[in-house]
Each structure stands twice: as structure tokens, then as C-alpha cells.
Amino acid sequence: MKNLLNMRRAAVSNGAAAHLHFPQQHASQHAAESEPAQLADLPASESDAGATIDERPASAPPRPVTPLHAVQVTPSASNGRAVQLADANDVERMADDAALKTFHTFRTFDYSVSLLFYPKELKYFVALFQEDRMWRVLTTSDMNTARQLFHHMQEQATRLADGETRRLQLEAQNEQLKRLIAESEAHAERLRRGLQRTTEQDQAVTGRQHQLRKDLAQLEAQRTAAQAQLNKAHRQVHQLNVANNEAIPHIPR
Incomplete structure (x- = not known):
């Protein structure tokens, strides 16, 4: 089997080398006939994958499957837009200075979520409050991303x-x-x-x-x-x- 594969590689390689000296007007034929040469450059394990699969015994044990585990998903910004953690103290100071505009507010028991806009820097802040005290704040410069963050924190407040x-x-x-x-x-x-x-x-x-x-x-x-x-x-x-x-x-x- 190895001798047959070596002979096949040598024949295809010689053919590819001969095609390198064809004239320009036969470029299309050269491109069509150069595909076997590309296949010959592949390793034996890849070019003869079908033979390898056929040679594997049918009684071979199946590969173990790794079980899946639930992972908590953190909302990511759509279209690669950046989402950053904001300093709660800075946001509270801007709120005290009336520099923020409130777009949306959601409240359930002791938890509330606010979507705030900072016109001076065109930034959006999504803040989660617990007992009217700012707990977590995320910031982004995209409105759609801010709305997604607001809905995410709204679900989080509902679960809490x-x-x-x-x-x-x-x-x-x-x-x-x-x-x-x-x-x-x-x-x-x-x-x-x-x-x-x-x-x-x-x-x-x-x-x-x-x-x-x-x-x-x-x-x-x-x-x-x-x-x-x-x-x-x-x-x-x-x-x-x-x-x-x-x-x-x-x-x-």
C-alpha cells in the first residue's frame, strides 16, 4: 500500500512539474490539471482519509462524549460594540448634578433598574439598584446595546x-x-x-x-x-x- 501511494505521489508531482512550462494560452487547462498536484501535497493521513476510515474495525469502541454543563451567560455587546463597567460613585455624582437623563425605569420590590443617558459624552448607563442604592453599573455608547443590557438587568432583578x-x-x-x-x-x-x-x-x-x-x-x-x-x-x-x-x-x- 505504501509503495502504491509513493508511486501515485511521484506521478502526480511529475505531471505538475510538466504543466509548469505550458504556454500562457493554455492557462485554463493548466489550472484544471494542477488540482491533482494540490491533492498530492496533502499528507497521506488526509488524502487517504477514506481508506483510513474503511480500515478501522467495526468493533472499535466509540469515543467518550463529554457531558455539557450549564454556564451562566453574560450579555455581550452586539456587533462588537464595547460594554464596560462604570464607577458607581461617578454615576451617582452625575445623577446628583442632574447630568443624566432617565430613559427607562423598572422596579420590583427592593430592586430597580434604570437606563440613563449622559448627553455630554453620548454614553448610556444601565444601573441596578438594591434598596435605592446603586449596586452595578454598565456603560456603552450604543443605544441598542444599552437596551439589551437594560432588559438583561431587568430579568436579573426579577429573579432576585x-x-x-x-x-x-x-x-x-x-x-x-x-x-x-x-x-x-x-x-x-x-x-x-x-x-x-x-x-x-x-x-x-x-x-x-x-x-x-x-x-x-x-x-x-x-x-x-x-x-x-x-x-x-x-x-x-x-x-x-x-x-x-x-x-x-x-x-x-
Whole structure:
């Protein structure tokens, strides 16, 4: 195989050397036939790449693949425009001197982002604030880049405020649950008191009915005894009347 490749290189090289002496009118033919010479100059490993691939055994183990890892991406300037860190103290001083114009402002909880313009030097500043204190400042001289930086910091401020958002939601939910628990306990207490009152009234009514039945029984017994005594008194009166009538003489008419 090596002898065949060496012979091929020698033949192509000789052909290329012969073509170097062609006249000017055959330039196009020389350019077409010089391509094999360029291929001959390549190393054997590149010119015979196909043969190398075919000669590799099919059972060769595959190359290990390196796993990908998430990497935090920092916004880069579009079209190669420069983005630099700015001195927060200098920007604050310019803001105090009213030398900056505010284009955009975004605020979420304790975090805010401002896009500021410095007309004197045609510069843009994108500042991230925490509790109204300047934290990070980037500067650029391109408006589109400044807007991209503003949106990037806006997303960053939103992520930073996610915890505050969640905390506020949980506090509100906990307060709502406390109110619902208090209302449920108060309702349960009202139901318990109502049930206790109903139970007491039921017991009172039951006792009243029982006492009433006893009283009725006693009154019925008294009525029965009084009726018997009355009947006895009537009989006595009748007997006395009969006795008295017998003592009166009978006068014929």
C-alpha cells in the first residue's frame, strides 16, 4: 500500500512539474490539471482519509462524549460594540448634578433598574439598584446595546425578587389560613353552644313533660277520689232526705 501511494505521489508531482512550462494560452487547462498536484501535497493521513476510515474495525469502541454543563451567560455587546463597567460613585455624582437623563425605569420590590443617558459624552448607563442604592453599573455608547443590557438587568432583578414575591405570597396565604381557621373555630364554637343550648332545652322540656305527667296522674287520682267522695256524700244526702220524708205525716187531698 505504501509503495502504491509513493508511486501515485511521484506521478502526480511529475505531471505538475510538466504543466509548469505550458504556454500562457493554455492557462485554463493548466489550472484544471494542477488540482491533482494540490491533492498530492496533502499528507497521506488526509488524502487517504477514506481508506483510513474503511480500515478501522467495526468493533472499535466509540469515543467518550463529554457531558455539557450549564454556564451562566453574560450579555455581550452586539456587533462588537464595547460594554464596560462604570464607577458607581461617578454615576451617582452625575445623577446628583442632574447630568443624566432617565430613559427607562423598572422596579420590583427592593430592586430597580434604570437606563440613563449622559448627553455630554453620548454614553448610556444601565444601573441596578438594591434598596435605592446603586449596586452595578454598565456603560456603552450604543443605544441598542444599552437596551439589551437594560432588559438583561431587568430579568436579573426579577429573579432576585422571586424570593420576595414568594415570601409575600406565602405570608398572604398564611394570613388567609389563619382567618379561615379563626372563622371555622368561631363557627364551631357557635355550633357547640347552640347544640349545648338545644340539649339543655331538650332536657328541660323532657323534665317538664315528666313532671307534667306526674302532676296529671296525681290530679287524676285526686279527681277520682273527690268524685267517689262526692258520690258518697250524694248517697248520704239522699238517705237523709228519705229519712226526713218518712217523718212527715201524709195528708190526703
